[in-house]
Amino acid sequence: MLVRDTIANAVAAALEKASSDGVINVDSVPEIEVERPNNADHGDFATNLPLRLARAARANPLQLAQLIAERIESTPEIDSVAPAPPGFINFKLSESWLQQQVETVRAAGDSFGACDIGAGRKVMVEFVSVNPTGPVHVGHTRGAVLGSALANTLAAAGYDVTREYYVNDGGSQMEAFYRSVWTRYRQALGQDAEMPENGYQGEYIADIASEIIESEGNRYLDKAEATAVREIGDVARDKMVALIRNDMDAIGVSFDNWFSERSLFQNPDSPSSDYDRAMARLRSGSHLAEHSGALWFLSTAFGDERDNVVVRSSGEHTYFASDIAYHFNKFAERGFDRVIDIWGADHQGHVIRMKAAVQALGIEPDNLTVLISQMVTLKRGDETVRASKRTGDFVTLRELVDEVGMDACRYFFLARAASTQMEFDLELATRESSENPVYYVQYAHARNASILNLAAERGIDYGAGDVSLLTHPNELELIRTMLRLPELVVQVAENLEPHHLPHYAMELATAFHHFYENCRVISADQEDNELTLARLKLVAAAQVAFRRTLALMGMSAPDRMERS
RNA sequence: GUCCCAGUAGCUCAGUGGACAGAGCGGCUGCCUUCUAAGCAGCUGGCCGCGGGUUCGAAUCCUGCCUGGGACGCCA
Missing domain, CATH: 1.10.730.10 (Isoleucyl-tRNA Synthetase; Domain 1)
Known part of the structure; x- marks a missing residue:
């Protein structure tokens, strides 16, 4: 048990005693807060209970502190208990108990700091999940570091943690990626091919294309274009995922599972896919409706500003639909008690509808927590570095780690609350790296x-x-x-x-x-x-x-x- | 226009309603014959964006405003 809790219990017992002694009269007892005082002179721990009790007990808080303090039973941990104005009770830990903790900590070894508030509950931390269309960049790095440290800590707190990466291997952006690789492939082989409008311009696309040429030559040129794009796309995707895995390695992040978006739509062991079952469940709850030729999820019923399309009039499902199926899979299929998603700031607008969808699936929405990792603005001195995958102009995780080092990188990202935007000055981080x-x-x-x-x-x-x-x-x-x-x-x-x-x-x-x-x-x-x-x-x-x-x-x- | 995040020391940021507001970096002084000076000691530095409110008590909660960033698609 934490010392804090020991003290809280002692305070609760003392209050009860004071009450049965008839010196304090209160109907309800507020939760007992035990905190560490800012000023070390006040001791190791303090409670403000008397201050909070004063009104209900219609008594002077300092007097209450006195009455409670003198009823606190001594324990091995506590050396002194002292009432203090305006109505705190301060606690000092006993020296001999502190000394003894040296043995306790040594004996605990790697389990020091562990506890069991998680009680073995299954929790998934899903993070990074960058589309495998390009290298991981700086903004994602923050989410990676955040997620891994959080997962480590949850594991230490007694949760059964699964770290997962959601591989978005379907969808139109992947299509653009596949086509971009195909184009560079053809160009490298001397053909006249033009980059699609929404193509990826980064040099890494050409690198992948030439890697494919190196290992497989020009054999894709003989195939029908659609087939060639699909096949070369698969190769390119696998290469990207491998690249991302390496990047994660470079920043000390590992995953227990890489979950494919496509797998939501194919389920060989069952008559229906996760996607089909999730949609069926929504339909049976009357959460879907058709209009303007598309199928909509009625998220306004859950407080969202507008409804959201799940199946376009073209018949293709949206990314949101995959996400619904994915969360159905997490909770209903795999039985996670709790899911924590770490999303980038550009997805913040999707939190409400995701929670709405979870609720519509009949899952307690509080079991889903979405953490938003805010933007990272990169600077080199006074110059802002733009981060855009499309133009290929961005700082990658790799570049960052090479420049600043993994440990420093992790430390800097971790030290700032996820909810605040941060500025990362590369020049400064490098220059100050020894200080x-x-x-x-x-x-x-x-x-x-x-x-x-x-x-x-x-x-x-x-x-x-x-x-x-x-x-x-x-x-x-x-x-x-x-x-x-x-x-x-x-x-x-x-x-x-x-x-x-x-x-x-x-x-x-x-x-x-x-x-x-x-x-x-x-x-x-x-x-x-x-x-x-x-x-x-x-x-x-x-x-x-x-x-x-x-x-x-x-x-x-x-x-x-x-x-x- | 609606929503989200932020505004605390020169800079980057901590601060779970409590007792004189903190750290690192920067700047200025000192300290290496003893387990690594990537350290230690001292100094410097703040109308906690502004105004109301709630409270015994507000940097923290509520509200209005100001400033900066972001999100609002049958994209992902």
């Missing part, structure tokens, strides 16, 4: 590691170290900071806000640097022997905290760092 927070954190870990390495070299066995010797303020500060990781996991998992991770990492690093500066660990002085052993234990525990934090963020934890 940025990423290295501050990793350097702390490297310092940590080098102490342990030295201890190993000298064959020091600190297993018997006595943690009760850890009384220096910087030692206790470090322990306190380590202990916030489990709370952080809960917070990130509940609010789906991974941007707290880097901020916590900074604070952990600061606590460690302070400790490093003021508490010599491996002492040359024989008299400090016992303290050395105790501190080595603390260092080992801190290493656990660093590794867990960096792992959640998907960043590497280097044992050595040196300036070149």
Whole structure:
């Protein structure tokens, strides 16, 4: 149990006692909030319960604080309980309990920070899902980093997490892509072919075409155009997906599943496809209607501004229709308890209709959460870099990672709340790459590691170290900071806000640097022997905290760092 | 026109209704014979966009306005 909860329980019990003692009269008890005060002088935790109770109890909040505080039973965690104006109750953690946590953290190892608020529930995080028509660019990179860190944290919080990439391999944009490759293929073979109007201009199209020529020669030229486009398209799509997979690799993102849009329309094991069944379900609920020759989903019934077409008058289904089938598949077919979609800002207008569709399918709409990852504006100094796939003028994930590095890249994207637009200055990111927070954190870990390495070299066995010797303020500060990781996991998992991770990492690093500066660990002085052993234990525990934090963020934890 | 996001230190951004508003970067001073100075210590720096409201208490909630960005297709 988190200390926070222990304290909340103690407060609740004290309030109950005060009530049965007849000194406090309240009809209803508000939820007990236990928070970390901004000012460390106020202790480790505080509750504002007396302030919230004052009106209902018709009493002075400070007096209430007094009455509750004196009824709080002592626990191993709590050292002191103090009422404070205007009506807080402040808690200080006991030093001996804190010291003991060093052992607890070491013993927990990789499971440190884990909890079970997810209770094994199946949750899918679907993210990136860029159309395989071109390389992944910077905006998508943000979503990739966000999704993977979120998935990591949800897993730590006890959810059964599936990371999924939705491959949009159908639709008209893919058609344009297929035709673009076909055109470049023919041009490369000396034919007179003209790029379609909505074609993709990027150089990578020509690259793919020449790769195909290299491996398969000109054999597609002999085929009928429609066949050639389809076949060469399939090859090109597979190449694009492989490319995207590599890009994801470069940024440290992996998926459990790559889900094909086309598969929604073909289902060999069943008389009907996901698409057919989803549509049937909507039809039976009277959520579909035909007019102007098209089939519409009646989303206005769910508060949307207008209805949306699912089948065009041409008979082709829309992207939205695929998406309905896809979500039907996620919930009804695969049985996910919860689905989190991470979409780019350009899809924000689709959230309402997607939730409406889910509801119309008979699924609790709250089980679907759509996170919008806002725009990333790229700059090089004062110059704004436009990002457009069509013109081929954009900065790719690959270019970004080559320039800034994976860890820095992840850190910068993670550090900003998903809902806010961010500016990414490439020049600045490169220039400051040796002076940025990423290295501050990793350097702390490297310092940590080098102490342990030295201890190993000298064959020091600190297993018997006595943690009760850890009384220096910087030692206790470090322990306190380590202990916030489990709370952080809960917070990130509940609010789906991974941007707290880097901020916590900074604070952990600061606590460690302070400790490093003021508490010599491996002492040359024989008299400090016992303290050395105790501190080595603390260092080992801190290493656990660093590794867990960096792992959640998907960043590497280097044992050595040196300036070149 | 409707909707979404944002406006906090010179810059980039944290801040889950609480007790004197924070970090990194930048700028200015100091500190390496001891586990890595990618570090530490100190200084510099803010009508939390503006006006109302709710509250014992507002950067945080509500509302109006201003500024910037984005979305509003039988595209995906």
